[in-house]
Amino acid sequence: MxxxxxxxxxxxxxxxxxxxxxxxxxxxxxxxxxxxxxxxxxxFSSKGLRPTDFAVLLLLTDNQGAKQSEVAEALGIQRANFVAIVDGLENKGFIERRKSETDRRVQSLYMTPAGETYLEELMPIWADHEQWVLDQLGGVAERDTVNRLLRRLYD
Known part of the structure; x- marks a missing residue:
């Protein structure tokens, strides 16, 4: 290419x-x-979804009950901005906050069944988007190299 x-x-x-x-x-x-x-x-325009919203949903699929502050930090989002993101996803019924069982001051995040269904609908769109990105880079063979180089910038 x-x-x-x-x-x-x-x-x-x-x-x-x-x-x-x-x-x-x-x-x-x-x-x-x-x-x-x-x-x-x-x-994702037909779904009214922002990249950050998608990232939160995707991260929660394997991290049910993660602290709200942990998710914000993992995604590089300031806590003040993250509250509005969580509010929006909660208002749509996709996630819910629960008080931590070990520390009542801490909010833990969970996907709702509606959120899980919504994410399932999004996954084929995301797969197509990821394929488009890989195609721009020269194919799947380049993914590991690009990811390795990009990780160096933020790890």
Whole structure:
């Protein structure tokens, strides 16, 4: 697969000179993030779902009863912002907060049956989205390399 230039990736209708940014990794990462989020939003538009909401639901499938603060930290979301996310998912009936059995001050999160059903509906859409991302990267063979390199930036 031939490598695209920055100008091919970013349509330049204003005729700006991008040559100073051609090899800027941070800029390319940001543009890649925007492209992936745009595709996600288009794929999930009929479901009215944001990437963060999906991440919470997906994480809770294998972490029933996780502390609200643990989930926020695991996803890199500030606690104040996370409360609004949980409120929205709870109002839709997809998750519920419960007081921890060991520490009544702590809120634990659980998927509801409606949340589990909703997530099942979302999984084929997510699989298609993931395949689109992999196709942009050159296929499944590149996934491990890309994930390994990206992990270095935040681990």
């Amino acid at each position: 031939p490598e695209l230039t920055l100008e091919e990736m970013v349509p330049n209708t204003s005729k700006l000179d991008f040559s100073g940014m051609e090899d800027a990794v941070g800029y390319r990462l940001r543009r890649a993030q925007l492209a992936v989020f745009q595709h996600f939003n288009e794929a």
